[in-house]
Amino acid sequence: MSASSSIAGSGQRSIHAWLLLLPALVLLVTFTHWPAVATLIDSFYSTPKGVRAAVWVGLENYETMVDDPVFWQAVRNNLWFAAATIPASIGLALLMAVWVNERITGRTFIRMAYFTPTVLPMIAVANIWLFFYTPQYGLLEQVTGALGLPSHNWLGSPSTALGAITLVAVWKEAGFFMIFYLAALQTLNPSLEEAAAIEGASRWYFFRRVQWPLLMPTTLFVLVNAVINAFRLVDHVFILTRGGPDNATTLLLYHLYEVGFKFWDTAYAAAITVVLVVVLAGVALFQFFVLDKKVHYK
Known part of the structure; x- marks a missing residue:
């Protein structure tokens, strides 16, 4: 040729x-x-209105964002929300995966029950929990009333509204993360557990010294997804509280939705989007290039 x-x-x-x-x-x-x-x-232009075209405004939208108290309230809410949902959902997912990976009675049914919240539409999930939290008539109120506890407006109180939404998010995400951990556990060599049992190692010691290090690649992947999910929640907020009371549950993406689609300030919404994307990209790069060095690959 x-x-x-x-x-x-x-x-x-x-x-x-x-x-x-x-x-x-x-x-x-x-x-x-x-x-x-x-x-x-x-993000560097003004919002076009009617016959008035968009004009170059430079960093004006970013300056507006810095001076916006609702934006900073949303940032604080989102940080608290992330700090609660990320470790709780990952820890619960790992616990469920380790349990259903064992040979227990009804294992298939339990796996399906854990995974079911993941496949439900987020709007449907939010409406289900809205019924749970309804004052005086909701399921949670019926339980607390039977225990002799006073009635409480869980979604209408600034002290409990964000915690109520956090609980919904953990319930929704833990089953999804469990699937990844369960798949990773099933790829581990069974001889490792047999050798640990022969040596007399406890279940906790085997998990801490053998399983957990081998699950680190999966944990890194789940952690990246958990961080992104914590900053992109909007469905539950829209149905349950609409950011109230008094912006107590306004998260960044919901604030972005309100600015862009309720107040029609698309230029300011673009500036918030840019900042949110840059922050999430930075966090993801840190996780992959810094935390990745601590991961033990097989």
Whole structure:
């Protein structure tokens, strides 16, 4: 085969490969990369209103964000929400995965019960819990009333509203994360547990010294998803509290929704989006490039 024929064949393979990638590339650019670039550009312009076109305002939208007390309230709420949901959902998911990985009676049913909240639509989940939290008539109120406890408006009180939404988020996400841990546990060599049992190691010692280090890659993956989920929750807030009372449950994405679709200040919403994306990207990069060094791969 001549050199020219080899080069021609290589060129045809390259063209064929790019043609195969073209549909996915078009979708990726159209619905991911271009919207991100357009949002960044819009954050430096004013919001067009009627016949008045958008004009360049520089960092004015970002200055508005710095001076916005509701934005900082949403940041504080989201940090508390993330600090509660991330460790709780991951810890509960790991506990459930270890339990249903054992040979217990009704294991298939228990796995299905744990995973069911994950497949339910988020709007449906929020409405179910709205019934639980309804003052005087809700299921939670019936239980507390039977115990002789006073009635309480769980979603209407600033002291408990964010905690009530946090509980819903943990209930929804723990089953999803459990699937990843369960899959990882089933890939571990059974001889490791047998050797530990022969050596007289306790279940806790075996988990802490053997299973947990081998589950670190899965934990890193779950942690990245948990962080992203903690900052993109909007469905539950919309149904349960609409950010109230007194912005006690306003999270960043819900505040973004209100600014962009309730007050129609799309330029300011674009600035909030840019900041949120940059922060989440920074957290993800830190997790992958810093925490990844502490992960033990097989």
